[in-house]
Structures are given as C-alpha cells and as structure tokens.
Amino acid sequence: MTQPTPASPPAPSPATDVVLDVQDLYVGYYRDLNILQGVNLEARKGQITTILGANGVGKSTLLKAIYGFLRPNSGEIRFEGQDIQDVPTHERIRLGISYIPQQPGIFRWMTVEENLELGAWTFRHDRERIRRKLEENYERFPALKDRRHSKAGELSGGMQRMVEIGRTLMTDPKLILVDEPTAGLAKLLSEMVYQMLVDLRDLEGLTIVLVDQEIRYALAVADYVYVLELGRNKFQGPVSEFTDLEKAFWVG
Ligand SMILES: Nc1ncnc2c1ncn2[C@@H]1O[C@H](COP(=O)(O)OP(=O)(O)O)[C@@H](O)[C@H]1O
Ligand SMILES: [Mg+2]
Numbered sequence: 001m002t003q004p005t006p007a008s009p010p011a012p013s014p015a016t017d018v019v020l021d022v023q024d025l026y027v028g029y030y031r032d033l034n035i036l037q038g039v040n041l042e043a044r045k046g047q048i049t050t051i052l053g054a055n056g057v058g059k060s061t062l063l064k065a066i067y068g069f070l071r072p073n074s075g076e077i078r079f080e081g082q083d084i085q086d087v088p089t090h091e092r093i094r095l096g097i098s099y100i101p102q103q104p105g106i107f108r109w110m111t112v113e114e115n116l117e118l119g120a121w122t123f124r125h126d127r128e129r130i131r132r133k134l135e136e137n138y139e140r141f142p143a144l145k146d147r148r149h150s151k152a153g154e155l156s157g158g159m160q161r162m163v164e165i166g167r168t169l170m171t172d173p174k175l176i177l178v179d180e181p182t183a184g185l186a187k188l189l190s191e192m193v194y195q196m197l198v199d200l201r202d203l204e205g206l207t208i209v210l211v212d213q214e215i216r217y218a219l220a221v222a223d224y225v226y227v228l229e230l231g232r233n234k235f236q237g238p239v240s241e242f243t244d245l246e247k248a249f250w251v252g
Pocket of ligand 2: 060061
C-alpha cells in the first residue's frame, strides 16, 4: 500500500501579493518637466508600505499619480495586475483605490455623518448601501457614532482624521494612499491615527501606502520602507533592515 503523500503547501508566489506596482514613473506638473524621474514602488497585500523623504522630493506627487490626479509622462502603474494608466480617478475608486490627501479635507460646517456620506458619492443613489457602510464605520469607530450629528469642525484634529479615514472606507477600498496623516497633530492624537492604520491592516487586511515625515512612528508601523531623494528611489527594504537611519536621512 502506498503511503498517502502529505499535501504540500502551495508554492509561495511573491508576485501575486503585489497589489500596487509602479515602474519607472516619470511625472510632473508641467509638460515634460518631471518631478519624479524613474520611481519604482511595490505595495504588498495587507502591508503598510511607507514612503519617506525630505520635503519636496515628490512623495505627494507619487500618490497623486497613483490616484490618477496626474498623468505620467512615462512608466507603468498597475493595480492588482491591471494597467491603470488610462483609468480615470472615479474608476480607480471603483477598482478599490482610495486616497487621503495631505491637506485635511474635512467639511467643517457639515456633520460627521454628512462628511462620511460624501465618501459614498460613487453610489449616492443606493441608500441601503450607504446605510450599511455608515453602520460599519460606526462599529469600527464608535466615537464617530457618538458624534455623528456634531459639526465636523468641532472635533479634535485626531477625530477629524478619523472622519476622513471613515469617509474613505465607505467605498470598500483595498488600497489606501495616506499622505502625512498626522501633520500638525499632537502626540496622543498622532498615536491614535497610527493605531487606526495598524488596525485597518491587521483587522481588515487592507493594503496601505503611507507617506510620512514622522520617521519614528512611520517606521514603527511600516512593513516595508522606501526613501525617495530628488525624485528617485534612494533606498528600499523591509523595515527590519531599516536600522541605519542615516543611510536614508538627514536625521539629527
Ligand atoms: N501643483 C503643483 N504645481 C507645480 N509644482 C508642484 C505642485 N505641487 C508640487 N509641486 C512641486 O513638485 C515637487 C514635489 O512636491 P511634492 O510631491 O509635494 O513633495 P513632497 O510631498 O515630497 O513634499 C516640489 O518641487 C513642488 O514644488
Ligand atoms: Mg507632500
């Protein structure tokens, strides 16, 4: 009698868990004046990929290009294997990409709930889905439920970030692009925001690309790190290899 052979585990296929794949990207704001000059970036499923770099190197520009706000002069942007170069932003949202810009985008005179509902623009006629997504958000962030009828402008900076994150989650994103989410926030509020990102990764399996200037926090939550310099990749590696800060930074 032949022994049953134990089922072998599926061979690891590192390529398949790449959610976002940016190759050799050249993009800028005016004609062929490229701010990014051949940038590469991969973001893997369920990981936080952090992009660091000094002011003005092009971190926000990179996120805008991934979201479709800027059209690259050359290079490739793939999302789940699909070339999205010609896909407009509202379609990228449908595919599962969302973006939280560097400038806070809260509508201060609207309520928390109205701000959340703005995230449902792409399915604004589907009241039932909107209701479901609001409930999910209130379960995720009970503090928002308590304040749902408050004007967003009355909330703390950290809670306002929570509203923005909640709004972006209305569309069921698979990939969230977050640009300096704690700029201008006090330490405790910053920690709350990073904890939200970690929870989205660990509890909901979301893939996050985080642009940050808060090196210490950014490294504490990152799985993989990129450093940009003058529109190019300077360093990349798993966070565990990212011990020599000076290799990457001006750190003082
Ligand atoms: N809307 C814009 N129009 C023209 N140039 C811009 C615009 N936004 C940013 N830039 C320029 O692009 C470069 C990169 O900016 P940015 O991507 O915002 O850098 P970072 O986010 O890394 O601080 C900077 O030199 C900046 O002046
Ligand atoms: Mg920026």
